[in-house]
Each structure stands twice: as structure tokens, then as C-alpha cells.
Amino acid sequence: MAAVRLLALTKDFDIGFWRRRPVAALQGVTLDVAPGEVLGYLGPNGAGKTTTMKLLVQLLFPTSGSVEVLGRPAGDVAVRRRVGFLPEAPAFGDNLSAEELLIHYGRLFGFAAPDARRRAARLLDRVGLDAERRRPLRRCSRGMRQRVGVAQALLNDPEVVLLDEPLAGLDALGRRAVRSLLLSLREEGRTVLLSSHILSDAEALCSRIAILARGRLAAAGRLADLGLEVRGWELVVAGVTPAQVAAIEPAPERVTRADDGRCVIALPRSRPPEPILAELIRGGARILALAPQHETLEEFFVRTVAGREAEREAAG
Amino acid sequence: MRVITQLAWHAFRDAARGRVLYVLVPFAVLLIGAAWLSGQLTAGQEVKIVKDLGLTAAALCGLFTAVVLGVGLLAGEVERRSVYTLLAKPVRRHEVVLGKYAGLVLALVVNVGVLAIVLYGVLAFVAATESAEARRGWETPAVDPALLKACFLILVQLMVVAAAALFFATFSSPALAAAMTLGLYVAGHFNADLQTLEEIVGPGLTASLATGLSFVLPNLAPFNVTAEVVHAQPVPPGYVALTTATGLVYAALFLGGAMLVFSRRDLT
Numbered sequence: 087m088a089a090v091r092l093l094a095l096t097k098d099f100d101i102g103f104w105r106r107r108p109v110a111a112l113q114g115v116t117l118d119v120a121p122g123e124v125l126g127y128l129g130p131n132g133a134g135k136t137t138t139m140k141l142l143v144q145l146l147f148p149t150s151g152s153v154e155v156l157g158r159p160a161g162d163v164a165v166r167r168r169v170g171f172l173p174e175a176p177a178f179g180d181n182l183s184a185e186e187l188l189i190h191y192g193r194l195f196g197f198a199a200p201d202a203r204r205r206a207a208r209l210l211d212r213v214g215l216d217a218e219r220r221r222p223l224r225r226c227s228r229g230m231r232q233r234v235g236v237a238q239a240l241l242n243d244p245e246v247v248l249l250d251e252p253l254a255g256l257d258a259l260g261r262r263a264v265r266s267l268l269l270s271l272r273e274e275g276r277t278v279l280l281s282s283h284i285l286s287d288a289e290a291l292c293s294r295i296a297i298l299a300r301g302r303l304a305a306a307g308r309l310a311d312l313g314l315e316v317r318g319w320e321l322v323v324a325g326v327t328p329a330q331v332a333a334i335e336p337a338p339e340r341v342t343r344a345d346d347g348r349c350v351i352a353l354p355r356s357r358p359p360e361p362i363l364a365e366l367i368r369g370g371a372r373i374l375a376l377a378p379q380h381e382t383l384e385e386f387f388v389r390t391v392a393g394r395e396a397e398r399e400a401a402g
Numbered sequence: 403m404r405v406i407t408q409l410a411w412h413a414f415r416d417a418a419r420g421r422v423l424y425v426l427v428p429f430a431v432l433l434i435g436a437a438w439l440s441g442q443l444t445a446g447q448e449v450k451i452v453k454d455l456g457l458t459a460a461a462l463c464g465l466f467t468a469v470v471l472g473v474g475l476l477a478g479e480v481e482r483r484s485v486y487t488l489l490a491k492p493v494r495r496h497e498v499v500l501g502k503y504a505g506l507v508l509a510l511v512v513n514v515g516v517l518a519i520v521l522y523g524v525l526a527f528v529a530a531t532e533s534a535e536a537r538r539g540w541e542t543p544a545v546d547p548a549l550l551k552a553c554f555l556i557l558v559q560l561m562v563v564a565a566a567a568l569f570f571a572t573f574s575s576p577a578l579a580a581a582m583t584l585g586l587y588v589a590g591h592f593n594a595d596l597q598t599l600e601e602i603v604g605p606g607l608t609a610s611l612a613t614g615l616s617f618v619l620p621n622l623a624p625f626n627v628t629a630e631v632v633h634a635q636p637v638p639p640g641y642v643a644l645t646t647a648t649g650l651v652y653a654a655l656f657l658g659g660a661m662l663v664f665s666r667r668d669l670t
């Protein structure tokens with residue numbers, strides 16, 4: 087049984103004041119998330135990611151099609167006990183503090199007061215908000231609210247975690263804290279549906295990826311199988327001399343030197359990195375990292391989706 | 403039930419932390435100032451003036467609180483989008499409406515209670531500073547238990563207003579919901595005038611419309627017994643009971659409407 091199932095899910099929004107006309111936000115999306123899977127739900131702005139997430143917790147009702155979580159329809163209260171949800175750019179306009187909010191939510195999950203308090207304290211600690219736990223939420227910064235949002239989504243040790251852009255608005259430390267939290271969710275075998283429009287976030291965290299474009303599923307599968315093109319390579323080395331860099335023929339696309347003697351070299355796709363690596367090592371350089379640089383999601387869309395649409399238009 | 407209690411307690415705490423209950427402060431100042439001033443100006447009338455002013459001000463302060471909280475607790479949360487995390491918890495939407503309403507009623511009870519205590523305090527002070535002879539001329543005692551009836555009916559009326567605010571707030575913006583609630587309050591107090599409009603303007607579309615409206619809108623005038631209480635006219639317990647029952651029916655209808663609309667609505 088799938089942990090999360092979207093079946094021909096379609097959602098239209100009616101816009102316009104006088105003459106209502108429907109805007110299709112999702113058009114027949116069918117997708118299964120297996121138990122224990124970490125699925126990256128990717129797409130550019132306006133693709134329909136947030137709409138899907140809201141349909142999964144029944145903040146929205148589908149125009150047609152259906153959603154199931156843990157085998158039950160989205161509105162099921164018993165299932166909600168086993169689900170955690172982080173909305174996009176979470177807001178808590180309360181006069182309450184993060185700690186009070188988490189305890190309140192804990193009580194709604196049915197935990198006794200001491201248990202709710204213990205869970206709140208543990209999670210605030212895990213998202214790095216221990217010092218600010220008494221501050222009124224309305225005076226918290228965007229990144230702090232994001233962390234509170236992550237904490238409240240994990241309050242009930244959920245089996246299924248729905249996270250809409252969990253890394254948005256976070257500073258480097260916050261991203262690291264939330265990333266490691268997500269990795270531990272993955273290790274604990276929880277099912278995670280995680281939306282993002284940043285490919286590299288999903289790359290590091292997800293076991294599988296689904297790509298959404300203009301309300302339709304454009305592709306789904308393991309990142310390596312999706313046919314994302316490698317645009318080039320990024321090479322980080324230490325202890326290279328300028329002469330060695332200059333010797334890379336033809337010249338690399340871009341060389342950035344850090345103060346500590348490290349050097350970041352961008353190589354175009356046309357250059358296989360292996361011979362260059364060998365050459366640099368022979369010259370005494372230390373290789374710190376070599377990473378393939380994928381095209382961005384936007385480029386992927388332009389190449390696939392937009393291209394397909396242009397074809398269709400030309401044909402029709 | 404546990405969920406509703408928790409939601410109510412949370413809503414009450416939220417309201418108490420907000421600045422809404424601060425309206426009690428100008429109320430007290432106004433009342434004490436009026437008592438002092440009327441004592442300077444009119445001999446023997448100050449108790450009536452303080453009672454009249456006190457009850458009217460209590461009704462208006464309560465109205466302000468009921469509208470601001472009724473609109474803010476739900477529509478405010480929807481507009482701020484803080485309702486998203488709440489509704490993903492194991493709560494049903496109608497429980498959220500009920501819980502918020504219960505917290506709101508609790509805040510109104512505290513509000514009216516404090517106003518009544520201040521009013522009684524001022525009246526006791528006025529009585530203590532008057533001569534025994536002047537006190538004999540009063541129709542009713544200064545610290546008159548009948549005032550409690552007036553305060554109670556004000557509270558019931560506020561429960562109706564709060565339920566209406568919650569209902570309007572389920573399908574419109576906070577500002578629009580507040581405007582509609584105030585409109586309902588004003589129209590509700592002129593309900594009797596709507597029915598008799600025909601005698602003034604003659605039969606026609608306007609008159610029929612007014613009569614029609616007077617049946618649809620709740621009649622709020624019976625909840626105001628200030629004049630009776632101040633002028634020592636009786637307010638029979640049966641009247642209080644019947645008016646309360648009517649009020650609870652109005653409140654229940656609005657609340658039912660609110661639950662119905664809110665449970666089916668897309669929260670975009």
C-alpha cells in the first residue's frame with residue numbers, strides 16, 4: 087500500500103470577481119509515494135506543489151480525482167495523528183511563544199501536558215530555537231518561524247511528513263539543522279514528501295524525484311534516470327599553482343581562488359574531468375571535491391516541457 | 403470534547419494576551435468621571451445617570467470586543483494563514499469553530515463581569531457619599547441587583563453578535579465581516595422601526611422590503627432593558643428567560659451556519 091497516493095488529482099481555482107473562470111492548478115496528477123520513501127516534489131514557481139500539499143491535508147478540496155494518506159481519504163482525523171505538515175512560509179500570528187504553540191498543538195494531538203511539554207522542548211532544541219522559545223511568535227523572523235514550522239510538523243513523530251519548501255528562508259546554520267533532521271527522518275524510515283524548486287536540495291535528500299510543470303507531472307524517478315543533463319563539473323582543489331591552472335587546456339570556464347589557497351575550477355561538459363584530475367595530482371595538488379553540475383530545473387523545463395508544448399502548437 | 407476545550411482555552415488566552423480587553427480601562431475612567439461630574443451638576447439624578455451610562459457603555463464595549471474577537475479569531479487566522487498548521491492537526495473544522503466560539507464567550511463573560519464590578523463599585527461610592535435624605539428620594543437602591551439582569555441580557559446579546567461575526571468571517575474578509583456584523587447590530591436594534599415603516603412611508607416596495615428584513619434579522623431590542631432597570635420598572639424572570647432562549651437560538655443558528663460554511667470551504 088502506498089503511504090501517499092494521488093489519483094488523477096485535479097484542482098481548478100475560480101478567479102475573477104464578476105466572471106468567474108477556472109484556472110487549472112493541477113491537471114490529473116497520479117503519483118504514489120511508497121512507505122519509507124523520501125520523495126522530492128519539484129517544480130518551478132506556480133507548478134502546483136503547494137496546491138498538492140494543501141489537498142493532502144484537505145485545506146483544499148479536489149475538483150476531481152482523490153488523495154489518500156496511509157490508505158485513508160485526506161480529511162480523516164485518525165490519519166492526521168500520524169501525519170506531519172509544514173505549510174509554505176508558515177505563519178503563526180499568535181501572541182503566544184513557540185513553546186506555548188507547540189504545547190497547544192501537542193495537546194490537540196492528545197498528549198498529556200507533561201508529554202506535550204517534553205516533546206516541545208526536544209523539538210525546539212533540534213531545530214536550534216532553544217534560546218527563543220519564549221519569544222512571542224509575531225516577533226520572530228521568517229527563518230525562526232520556518233524552524234517553528236518544522237518543529238510543529240514533527241511533534242507527533244509522524245509516519246508521513248509533508249513538507250512544503252522546508253529549507254526556504256533559512257540561513258546556512260538553519261539549512262544544516264533542517265537537512266540533518268530530514269536525513270534522520272529518512273533513516274528512521276518515515277515517508278517524506280518534500281517540495282522544493284531547488285534541485286540540489288532534493289538531490290542530497292531524496293530517494294526519488296517527481297517533477298511537476300504547469301499542474302502536470304512531467305517526470306518521476308531516480309534523479310539519475312530523469313535525463314537531467316550534466317552541464318559541467320565543479321572541482322575543488324588545494325595546493326595548486328597558477329601555472330598548473332593555466333596548463334589546463336583549453337582554459338577552464340571559471341576559476342575562483344579562495345584566500346586559504348583553495349581553488350574552485352568550473353569545467354565545461356565537453357571536458358572529461360579524469361585526465362585533468364590526474365594531471366593536477368601529479369603536480370602535487372590535493373583534490374577536495376568533484377561534483378557534477380546539473381542543469382537547473384528551469385533549464386530542464388525549457389528543454390522538455392516548453393519544447394513539447396511548442397511542438398504541440400506547431401502540430402496543431 | 404477535549405479538543406474543543408483545548409481550542410477554547412487557547413482562544414481565550416490568545417484574546418486575553420491581545421489588547422482587546424484594554425477597552426475596559428477607558429470604560430472605567432469614563433464611568434468614574436461621569437459619576438463625579440453628574441454629582442456636581444444634578445442633585446438626586448446621578449445614580450440614574452451612572453447606571454444608564456454604565457450599562458450603555460458596557461453594551462458598546464462588549465460589542466467592540468465581540469466584533470474584534472469574533473472576526474479576528476477565525477477570519478484573522480485564515481487571512482494570516484496561521485490556520486493551516488492548526489487544521490492539519492487531528493481536529494475537525496466544526497470543532498475549530500466551536501472551540502473558538504467557546505473561548506470568545508469566555509472572554510465576553512470576563513469582559514461583562516469586570517464592567518459590572520466597576521459599575522457596582524462606582525455606584526457604591528456614589529451612595530456612600532450621599533446624605534441619607536437624598537438616598538430616600540431614589541426610586542431604586544444604588545447597588546441594585548436588577549442591574550445584573552441588564553448585564554446578563556447584554557451578555558446574551560453579545561453571544562449573538564459574536565456568533566454572527568464568526569459566521570460572516572467564515573466567508574468574507576475580516577473588514578467586511580466586521581462591517582456586516584455592525585450592520586446587523588444596528589438593524590437589529592431598529593427592528594421594530596422596520597416593521598412600522600409602512601405607517602410612515604405608506605405601502606410600497608420600501609415598506610415590504612423593510613418588513614421582510616425585520617423577519618430575517620434578529621430583533622436585538624428586547625436585550626436592552628437599561629431603561630426599565632434604571633427607572634425601576636420590573637423585568638420579570640419569565641421575560642429574561644424567554645429573551646435568553648431566543649438569543650441562544652439566534653446564536654445557535656449563526657454558529658451552525660458558520661460550521662457549515664467553514665467545513666466546506668477551500669482555504670486558499
Ligand SMILES: Nc1ncnc2c1ncn2[C@@H]1O[C@H](COP(=O)(O)OP(=O)(O)OP(=O)(O)O)[C@@H](O)[C@H]1O
Pocket residue numbers: 099100101109110111129130131132133134135136137138174283670
Ligand atoms: N488561491 C488561488 N487562487 C487562484 N489561483 C491560485 C490560487 N492558489 C494557487 N493558484 C494558482 O495555482 C497554480 C499553482 O500554484 P501553487 O501555489 O500550487 O504553486 P507552487 O508550485 O507551490 O509554486 P511556488 O514554487 O511559487 O510555491 C498557480 O498558477 C497559481 O497562480
Ligand SMILES: [Mg+2]
Pocket residue numbers: 135136137174250
Ligand atoms: Mg508553493
